[in-house]
Amino acid sequence: MFFKFLPQAVNFYDLFDKQVDYAVDAAKYFKELVSKGAIDDASLEKMGTIEHQGDEVAHDIFNHLNKTFITPFDREDIHALAKELDNITDMINTIVSRLVIYKLNSVDKNLIQFSLVIEESVNAVACAVKGLRNIKNSKSIQDSCVEINRLENVGDAMRDTVLAELFEKTKDPIAVIKLKEIYQDAETVLDVCEDVTHVVGAILLKQA
Amino acid sequence: MFFKFLPQAVNFYDLFDKQVDYAVDAAKYFKELVSKGAIDDASLEKMGTIEHQGDEVAHDIFNHLNKTFITPFDREDIHALAKELDNITDMINTIVSRLVIYKLNSVDKNLIQFSLVIEESVNAVACAVKGLRNIKNSKSIQDSCVEINRLENVGDAMRDTVLAELFEKTKDPIAVIKLKEIYQDAETVLDVCEDVTHVVGAILLKQA
């Protein structure tokens, strides 16, 4: 009877590694797409698949969390971490969809810049998250978090510059509506990466 | 002395039934309003009243939660469920207010389509939430959640199509600003319904 209630052994670290790898895939593929300009249906579908796979790992984590008594760190932190990692992949996928819906087909130098910063930040997120498995080496996790915060500030400044320029130079209001949303979305990805550092920071502090 | 601290017996199921009924009322009335086009002051007030009544039940739930030791399911899930149900009614009310403020007076076929999907989704939310009272019959709750997820996907595709068309056909930027926000809001209602399924799923898993 008792064993009935015992969950299957699940390794949350493995699930988080898998989830953050999808975020890295999304960021990398996003960079490729914006450097080429026009996004075709096959590319849109491929990005949608990455997002869907990341989503499934997130749901795996939520499900295991609801059935597991003993977790490697606080339940609320596991939930928050899975949620934020999901938000990264989601937001990148949303930007790609919007580029297609808004028929933004030409190469946009600002967006390429954003995609480079996003890729760097998501890579640092992967280092921080994968580092949790070996939490005694918290120095390297902290270094990644500092880097993510730095890149969020870089993104903030980029968005401000790019929006000021957009309003200065673009006279077509429809183009302003579209690009303003895309640039703000791009900066939001970096905000979400920073949210990950808050969860990771809480985990580190509680284990210290 | 001790009895002083005992809360009045409160039935959270009754409160959730009441709250979700207001969401159903809001969705139904929303469908009526957009099928007629112009929204007059009396209609705006009626929708505001539904929203206000739903809000009061949400606060009842929060207050009882803060004073009750024993709850039918996890406190955090009760809080999240009341919050998400409140968000449904709130968002529908916001759309109606915006239609008035933006003086969008004519019948919009896209919005009628959204209102039909929203009504279906909120009805399924009501089935899922009312099913919690008899959690052993979790099959029917799960069916409702699958349906809500399906309708969210329908809404996503609708929003994408409708926005692409809006940017294609509408040359007046002011009209684009207004309708873009309204369509995105309409899809947000379906997102919030999907958020309810996440809370309901967590409740089911924990009780399994």
Place this chain on the structure above:
Amino acid sequence: MFFKFLPQAVNFYDLFDKQVDYAVDAAKYFKELVSKGAIDDASLEKMGTIEHQGDEVAHDIFNHLNKTFITPFDREDIHALAKELDNITDMINTIVSRLVIYKLNSVDKNLIQFSLVIEESVNAVACAVKGLRNIKNSKSIQDSCVEINRLENVGDAMRDTVLAELFEKTKDPIAVIKLKEIYQDAETVLDVCEDVTHVVGAILLKQA
């Protein structure tokens, strides 16, 4: 060995007083800036400093929370309160940045009106938060919360009127895009103040 795990004594009330004082500073300085119109680089930097200082107190609270076993009220409420107070200062700073980026240099009577309501509301938030130290005098905390809710309703009505007027009178779509966002942001500050009353209400109820 045991003492190693004992946190330094920290007074959460002192930290919240400090944090809410930065919110008050931000609201007051915001009112000054919009009454003058054009915002220069020095003013932008000063507002950024206030926001940064508030942010640091928020992080202090989160860090102490993760290292402290005994807290004056529920951990989740401490976290939520610090988060919402941070959101107030953040949102005010965001508005100021946007005014600069959008080159909105002239005195805007609507924004002055908003800034007055925001200052009143943030002052009431300060009274509510500082009142928590002496929770037996909950009457005065409740009065502040009632006032914050009243001001949120005032802000809602203001935003609706101001947006209706904007769409009525302003023919330049670019100006509409900019001002619509600014007015909605201004109302969001009042929403966040109202969110504080929800946390404060939960704290009062649990201690009752």
